[in-house]
Amino acid sequence: MTHDLAGAWRLVSWSFEYADGRASEFPLGREAVGLLLYTPGGQVSATLMGGRPPGSLAYAGRYDVRGGSVYHSIEVATDQTLVGITTTRHIAREGDVLTLSGPDFQAGTGRSQKIVWQRVP
Numbered sequence: 001m002t003h004d005l006a007g008a009w010r011l012v013s014w015s016f017e018y019a020d021g022r023a024s025e026f027p028l029g030r031e032a033v034g035l036l037l038y039t040p041g042g043q044v045s046a047t048l049m050g051g052r053p054p055g056s057l058a059y060a061g062r063y064d065v066r067g068g069s070v071y072h073s074i075e076v077a078t079d080q081t082l083v084g085i086t087t088t089r090h091i092a093r094e095g096d097v098l099t100l101s102g103p104d105f106q107a108g109t110g111r112s113q114k115i116v117w118q119r120v121p
Contacts, residue, residue: 005063005070005091009036009098009117011048016104016111028055036117038063044072065091070100081105089115
């Protein structure tokens with residue numbers, strides 16, 4: 001089951017959320033842009049870039065949907081520390097808006113990630 005993720009998604013926002021109630025942070029700024037692509041065959045590619053602060057993140061690999069979550073197994077990435085890890089993201093859908101949330105890439109940060117995407121027609 002692909003949970004109807006196949007296709008292209010445009011970034012709405014990417015934020016770090018803190019369990020201790022601190023304000024959300026936007027690692028690539030509030031104006032970050034990006035695309036997330038899921039193929040019917042199980043490949044995923046994510047490319048995000050920001051202007052303030054300048055920076056980018058891109059990775060690609062395989063994905064699998066199980067029990068309301070999507071798992072991205074990262075095979076290539078602009079951040080070499082991500083290669084070989086599998087991220088877990090809870091799936092929430094409201095129409096053409098997809099919210100992926102879950103643990104930070106690194107353990108022990110006290111934060112989680114929240115990434116909101118809009119389906120590209």
